[in-house]
Amino acid sequence: MNSENDARIPVTLLTGFLGSGKTTLLNAMLRAPEMAGCAVLINEVGAIGIDHLLVEQVTEDVVLLESGCLCCTVRGEFSRSLRDLFMRRLRGEVKDLRRVVIETTGLADPAPVAHMLMRDFFLAERFRLDGIVTTVDARNVAWQLGQHEEAVRQVAMADRVVLTKCDLLDEEELADGEARVRRLNPLASQWRSRPGAMPEGLLTGMALYDPASKGEDVLRWLSETAAAEQTRLRTASAFGRRTASVSAVRHDERVETHVLRFTEPFTWPVFSDALDFILSLAGERILRIKGLVAIAGEPGPRVVHGVRQERYPSFSLPAWPDEDRDTRLVFIVRDVPLEALELGFKLRTEAASETTGE
Numbered sequence: 367m368n369s370e371n372d373a374r375i376p377v378t379l380l381t382g383f384l385g386s387g388k389t390t391l392l393n394a395m396l397r398a399p400e401m402a403g404c405a406v407l408i409n410e411v412g413a414i415g416i417d418h419l420l421v422e423q424v425t426e427d428v429v430l431l432e433s434g435c436l437c438c439t440v441r442g443e444f445s446r447s448l449r450d451l452f453m454r455r456l457r458g459e460v461k462d463l464r465r466v467v468i469e470t471t472g473l474a475d476p477a478p479v480a481h482m483l484m485r486d487f488f489l490a491e492r493f494r495l496d497g498i499v500t501t502v503d504a505r506n507v508a509w510q511l512g513q514h515e516e517a518v519r520q521v522a523m524a525d526r527v528v529l530t531k532c533d534l535l536d537e538e539e540l541a542d543g544e545a546r547v548r549r550l551n552p553l554a555s556q557w558r559s560r561p562g563a564m565p566e567g568l569l570t571g572m573a574l575y576d577p578a579s580k581g582e583d584v585l586r587w588l589s590e591t592a593a594a595e596q597t598r599l600r601t602a603s604a605f606g607r608r609t610a611s612v613s614a615v616r617h618d619e620r621v622e623t624h625v626l627r628f629t630e631p632f633t634w635p636v637f638s639d640a641l642d643f644i645l646s647l648a649g650e651r652i653l654r655i656k657g658l659v660a661i662a663g664e665p666g667p668r669v670v671h672g673v674r675q676e677r678y679p680s681f682s683l684p685a686w687p688d689e690d691r692d693t694r695l696v697f698i699v700r701d702v703p704l705e706a707l708e709l710g711f712k713l714r715t716e717a718a719s720e721t722t723g724e
């Protein structure tokens with residue numbers, strides 16, 4: 367069946383390593399007129415979700431998948447959410463559903479998600495995996511592809527790759543990033559991001575996702591997923607119950623997500639200094655930071671982002687996006703205990719308060 371006379375709802379999988387610009391690209395995509403009628407499923411690991419609060423509310427249908435990493439819990443909340451979406455459309459509660467975009471976590475392996483969309487009978491009859499779009503952080507491409515298997519899989523399985531942070535690099539560095547991507551996946555088309563805009567034609571002409579065009583590795587990952595699924599089904603029927611995970615260990619076990627929460631507002635210089643202190647101590651062991659920070663006297667939170675040791679410009683929201691007014695910081699780290707982060711923050715903010723008398 368060609369995709370033009372296929373009535374199934376196209377699903378785009380938006381993936382990419384930690385901090386590579388998925389949410390930024392998603393916001394740009396949702397502003398594009400051709401994305402009208404798009405529902406969004408956002409998956410986040412960690413005790414709190416922040417990304418869904420930062421997706422601009424141009425679509426009413428933003429669903430947060432928070433019960434764990436999508437690739438590990440694919441049979442649970444993810445398939446349920448897609449089913450619910452379809453049933454709500456049938457009941458007329460979702461008026462216009464022309465596309466679904468699923469933003470995965472930065473550590474997700476796309477293979478189980480792709481496998482589920484292609485093999486689950488209910489879903490495969492109603493939705494079609496249109497394609498996989500992967501964001502690649504041009505500034506950190508060598509580190510990501512060199513050290514993180516998840517990043518390699520995300521690029522290898524992509525139909526379209528968007529190189530991000532291009533505004534921060536020169537032509538030679540960008541060409542190097544593109545060449546690294548091409549070596550892993552010569553068939554994926556590549557785009558360079560432009561701040562605030564969806565790359566032109568990014569989603570046009572994406573036919574059905576075709577794993578066969580992606581090389582042997584991708585076929586192997588998909589078949590490993592299928593084999594794990596068979597084992598799961600056998601185990602499930604043997605014990606008469608369903609289990610949630612497809613694979614016991616899919617991620618680097620040393621990578622953890624910690625959440626710090628503070629009830630008292632900060633002053634910006636004190637917070638900023640404490641965060642810099644943590645970054646200087648933990649260094650390369652910090653993979654990603656993001657959070658909402660309560661600043662005394664400001665009506666909305668400051669949004670902070672960091673990838674490895676680099677902090678990105680923070681910005682203020684005019685109002686809090688939900689009822690919760692606490693500072694919430696998510697740290698994705700390797701080999702950094704939560705207590706070290708807590709202690710670092712405590713020491714530094716207390717010292718600053720003593721100096722300034724706050």
Ligand SMILES: Nc1nc2c(ncn2[C@@H]2O[C@H](COP(=O)(O)OP(=O)(O)OP(=O)(O)O)[C@@H](O)[C@H]2O)c(=O)[nH]1
Pocket residue numbers: 382383384385386387388389390391417471472501530531532533534559560561654656671672678679
């Ligand atoms: N200069 C610049 N900054 C960017 C670009 N794309 C993203 N960023 C910044 O990079 C940081 C991370 O971007 P996100 O869009 O949150 O990245 P993400 O992939 O959704 O992050 P996770 O969900 O944590 O994996 C933010 O501070 C963005 O503003 C870009 O093209 N140029």
